[in-house]
Amino acid sequence: MSKARDSFLRTGFVHVALIAYTLVSLFPVFLTIINSFKDRNAIFRAPLTIPTPQTFSLIGYETVLGQGDFATYFQNSFIVTIVSIALVLLFGAMAAFALSEYRFRGNTVMGLYLAIGIMIPIRLGTVAILQGMVAANLVNTLTALILVYTAQGLPLAIFILSEFMRTVSDDLKNAGRIDGLSEYSIFFRLVLPLVRPAMATVAVFTMIPIWNDLWFPLILAPAEATKTVTLGSQIFIGQFVTNWNAVLAALSLAILPVLVLYVIFSRQLIRGITAGAVK
Amino acid sequence: MGSLQLKSIRKAYGSHEVLKGIDLEVKDGEFVIFVGPSGCGKSTLLRTIAGLEDATSGSVQIDGTEVGHVAPAKRGIAMVFQSYALYPHLTVKDNMGLGLKQAGKPKTEIDDKVGKAASMLSLDPYLARRPAELSGGQRQRVAIGRAIVREPKLFLFDEPLSNLDAALRVNTRLEIARLHRSLKATMIYVTHDQVEAMTLADKIVVLNAGQIEQIGSPMDLYNRPANVFVAGFIGSPQMNFIEGARLGDISAKTIGIRPEHMALSRESGDWKGKVVHVEHLGADTIVYIDSEQVGLITVRLFGEHRYAPDDIVYATPMVGSMHRFGDDDRVLA
Numbered sequence: 001m002s003k004a005r006d007s008f009l010r011t012g013f014v015h016v017a018l019i020a021y022t023l024v025s026l027f028p029v030f031l032t033i034i035n036s037f038k039d040r041n042a043i044f045r046a047p048l049t050i051p052t053p054q055t056f057s058l059i060g061y062e063t064v065l066g067q068g069d070f071a072t073y074f075q076n077s078f079i080v081t082i083v084s085i086a087l088v089l090l091f092g093a094m095a096a097f098a099l100s101e102y103r104f105r106g107n108t109v110m111g112l113y114l115a116i117g118i119m120i121p122i123r124l125g126t127v128a129i130l131q132g133m134v135a136a137n138l139v140n141t142l143t144a145l146i147l148v149y150t151a152q153g154l155p156l157a158i159f160i161l162s163e164f165m166r167t168v169s170d171d172l173k174n175a176g177r178i179d180g181l182s183e184y185s186i187f188f189r190l191v192l193p194l195v196r197p198a199m200a201t202v203a204v205f206t207m208i209p210i211w212n213d214l215w216f217p218l219i220l221a222p223a224e225a226t227k228t229v230t231l232g233s234q235i236f237i238g239q240f241v242t243n244w245n246a247v248l249a250a251l252s253l254a255i256l257p258v259l260v261l262y263v264i265f266s267r268q269l270i271r272g273i274t275a276g277a278v279k
Numbered sequence: 280m281g282s283l284q285l286k287s288i289r290k291a292y293g294s295h296e297v298l299k300g301i302d303l304e305v306k307d308g309e310f311v312i313f314v315g316p317s318g319c320g321k322s323t324l325l326r327t328i329a330g331l332e333d334a335t336s337g338s339v340q341i342d343g344t345e346v347g348h349v350a351p352a353k354r355g356i357a358m359v360f361q362s363y364a365l366y367p368h369l370t371v372k373d374n375m376g377l378g379l380k381q382a383g384k385p386k387t388e389i390d391d392k393v394g395k396a397a398s399m400l401s402l403d404p405y406l407a408r409r410p411a412e413l414s415g416g417q418r419q420r421v422a423i424g425r426a427i428v429r430e431p432k433l434f435l436f437d438e439p440l441s442n443l444d445a446a447l448r449v450n451t452r453l454e455i456a457r458l459h460r461s462l463k464a465t466m467i468y469v470t471h472d473q474v475e476a477m478t479l480a481d482k483i484v485v486l487n488a489g490q491i492e493q494i495g496s497p498m499d500l501y502n503r504p505a506n507v508f509v510a511g512f513i514g515s516p517q518m519n520f521i522e523g524a525r526l527g528d529i530s531a532k533t534i535g536i537r538p539e540h541m542a543l544s545r546e547s548g549d550w551k552g553k554v555v556h557v558e559h560l561g562a563d564t565i566v567y568i569d570s571e572q573v574g575l576i577t578v579r580l581f582g583e584h585r586y587a588p589d590d591i592v593y594a595t596p597m598v599g600s601m602h603r604f605g606d607d608d609r610v611l612a
Contacts, residue, residue, distance in 0.1 A: 171364035171437075174331050179425075180352030180381035193368050 036248035060245030073232035084149035092157030117155030164198035281432035281465035288337035315486035357426035538579035540600035548593025
């Protein structure tokens with residue numbers, strides 16, 4: 001923004017709006033975290049106050065970690081999320097490369113078909129997916145979740161990545177062909193490094209819904225050995241009694257890994273989001 | 280060795296025909312330039328030779344061998360692109376050596392050839408840098424170096440100077456001419472800039488709308504254009520075209536005369552007219568004249584002249600400098 005057009009009032013309004021939005025977004029997270037450090041009575045008596053020496057308590061964390069299985073839940077969540085992201089990025093990028101690079105009959109139709117997945121929620125097919133998983137003997141395995149999440153993430157990945165791959169110079173790919181690179185080397189060695197910011201964007205957009213999902217773990221893999229963190233936290237929510245300390249502690253812990261992954265991707269992410277708009 | 284034969288090359292995208300039957304022979308060691316306006320198919324033709332595009336029909340032969348189904352890397356060609364197309368994540372050295380590495384050549388041989396090419400193009404100090412740390416001219420030299428290292432039968436240049444600024448363009452042009460002399464390699468070069476074409480080429484191929492209009496040496500094209508298109512395309516400022524009937528020549532539809540082949544006088548001459556605009560270039564003075572008899576014409580005078588708009592002048596074509604074109608726009612014998 002140029003200094004000349006910068007008026008104090010204008011920047012003021014922008015900042016007020018941004019700060020307000022930040023507060024609104026962060027408030028639930030803040031509430032979860034402060035209450036996870038309080039005892040049960042304090043949570044209900046004064047949910048909006050920060051923990052004081054009188055009300056400070058680690059009972060929630062003790063319950064969660066004492067339960068013993070949470071390490072497994074975290075591990076399951078990690079495996080499912082990381083493997084799904086990896087598969088989505090790999091197959092998404094390959095499909096996007098094919099769609100953007102090669103002229104073949106049905107290219108546009110194929111692109112549209114793959115994009116439809118963005119508009120139709122995968123949960124509509126839950127019954128069919130469950131039947132399929134039962135038939136394939138995959139119920140209560142992490143593989144079932146990985147397969148579903150890969151399918152869920154692919155449409156958006158292909159959509160975003162194929163737009164980016166169109167921007168990679170044809171001359172560069174042709175130079176590679178003349179130098180004797182195979183189409184795979186061109187894809188992995190020339191194109192992928194250049195669309196890295198877009199890959200990071202896709203990784204974040206793919207990661208968050210997978211990590212937070214409750215639906216498919218509940219239906220496809222509810223067994224103790226395959227529970228994810230989100231599903232694992234539900235044991236503290238009963239029909240009559242809910243152990244709020246434990247729920248809040250579990251949720252607070254579940255935020256951490258997402259935050260770490262986000263920080264890793266975010267440097268690339270900003271470039272990915274602005275790449276199209278700002279030259 | 281590096282000869283090339285093209286036989287009735289056609290290329291169509293759907294129903295849109297880009298190349299309409301190109302026949303061409305390039306001898307070993309020749310510098311051939313494809314020139315023509317945007318969209319005339321010159322780049323497509325170059326890509327077809329490189330194997331980056333498949334011709335719809337016709338044959339491409341390099342050194343007498345049909346290469347229609349040979350991969351670009353195996354055709355013995357090297358290509359320099361307008362956008363340089365350097366690999367952004369590799370150093371200059373690796374950029375230049377990648378082709379040989381892919382071909383499985385030993386490391387010592389690669390280092391040797393890269394070293395030679397680098398010293399030929401004075402790129403030695405930059406071998407460890409990445410393309411992003413180089414200027415435009417240096418990048419294009421790396422791209423040329425990458426082509427030299429492959430020791431190809433054919434060098435293909437796709438508008439290599441278009442992205443450079445004017446001063447660098449002249450330098451790089453000289454560099455390419457020098458390379459051609461020292462390597463004695465066959466080069467095929469695409470440009471829309473007729474100055475590049477005239478200064479570099481042994482043989483110019485003028486293309487228009489997917490067809491070859493004329494093939495010849497630069498001076499052939501300048502002195503004996505085969506048709507109105509070539510006459511108008513080669514030479515700057517553009518040749519003046521006058522209806523034959525206006526000059527009392529009913530056998531010719533159009534008469535062409537180059538701006539530099541006219542004399543100008545204030546006193547007397549063939550065509551009287553009023554000066555519309557004058558461009559002073561130092562070495563040349565270009566005078567635009569509106570003449571009653573022949574319409575708007577351009578006259579190029581050498582040196583400095585003090586003509587001003589609204590002056591009344593007389594233009595006289597030099598003897599034997601007229602080009603006569605018939606109804607089909609082709610030159611009349």
